[in-house]
Amino acid sequence: MIVDICKNIYFAGSETTALLATWTLILLAKHPQWQQRVRSEIQETYSHMSLHCFRDMHKFPKLKSLTMVIQESLRLYGPAVTASREALEEMKVGELVVPKGVNMWFFIPSLHRDPQIWGEDACEFKPERFAGGVSEACKYPQAYIPFGFGSRICLGQNFAVIQAKIILSLMLSRFSFSVSPNYRHSPAYRMLLVPKFGAPLIVTNL
Numbered sequence: 001m002i003v004d005i006c007k008n009i010y011f012a013g014s015e016t017t018a019l020l021a022t023w024t025l026i027l028l029a030k031h032p033q034w035q036q037r038v039r040s041e042i043q044e045t046y047s048h049m050s051l052h053c054f055r056d057m058h059k060f061p062k063l064k065s066l067t068m069v070i071q072e073s074l075r076l077y078g079p080a081v082t083a084s085r086e087a088l089e090e091m092k093v094g095e096l097v098v099p100k101g102v103n104m105w106f107f108i109p110s111l112h113r114d115p116q117i118w119g120e121d122a123c124e125f126k127p128e129r130f131a132g133g134v135s136e137a138c139k140y141p142q143a144y145i146p147f148g149f150g151s152r153i154c155l156g157q158n159f160a161v162i163q164a165k166i167i168l169s170l171m172l173s174r175f176s177f178s179v180s181p182n183y184r185h186s187p188a189y190r191m192l193l194v195p196k197f198g199a200p201l202i203v204t205n206l
């Protein structure tokens with residue numbers, strides 16, 4: 001059982017976080033003004049960037065632009081595509097009667113890109129929509145579920161965001177990223193949301 005739990009956490013926690021960092025780097029490579037804004041914020045917060053900077057977490061809340069960028073990345077290209085729930089008894093969802101035992105699958109990207117929830121610019125990369133938090137970014141905050149919802153919400157959500165902030169801070173403080181001419185934008189819904197043809201980026205030393 002312990003081995004099973006370890007496998008679960010490894011599966012749930014490694015590829016997901018790697019994809020979050022990958023999609024965020026792609027978005028920042030495509031939006032250099034946001035890349036520079038996040039980099040300046042990191043440099044202002046940590047004057048000499050190294051892994052030791054993160055032993056003390058009290059400066060983390062200062063990385064506001066990075067937080068907004070990660071939230072927007074999770075909205076547009078959140079690695080988890082579906083969440084599922086089983087009806088333990090017959091229930092009504094709106095007009096729909098769901099019989100006991102039926103598994104319902106929620107397609108997360110359709111909630112995250114619905115113009116009725118996010119506005120006409122729902123498909124655009126606009127981290128500023130999160131400046132006032134999730135509740136001000138959309139009509140129904142319950143519609144923002146990159147880590148699922150309710151009692152089975154992702155166990156590692158805080159850990160994942162902290163990891164992403166550390167990885168991205170270290171990378172952005174040393175390198176600049178632009179999109180390679182070989183990049184083909186093709187998000188593919190597999191078990192997780194992957195860039196079908198990889199993420200070739202041009203990395204330049206700062």
Ligand code: HEM
Nearest residue numbers: 012013016017020080083147148149152153154155156160
């Ligand atoms: C960007 C990174 C991640 C994303 C997008 C993500 C997303 C999700 C989603 C959508 C669920 C299903 C929640 C639901 O059904 O309501 C889930 C469950 C879970 N996640 Fe994550 N996850 C991430 C990282 C992690 C990490 C780093 C760990 C552990 C170190 C982790 C551990 C788990 C576990 C154990 C569950 C099952 C929780 C349960 O059934 O009670 N996840 N995750």
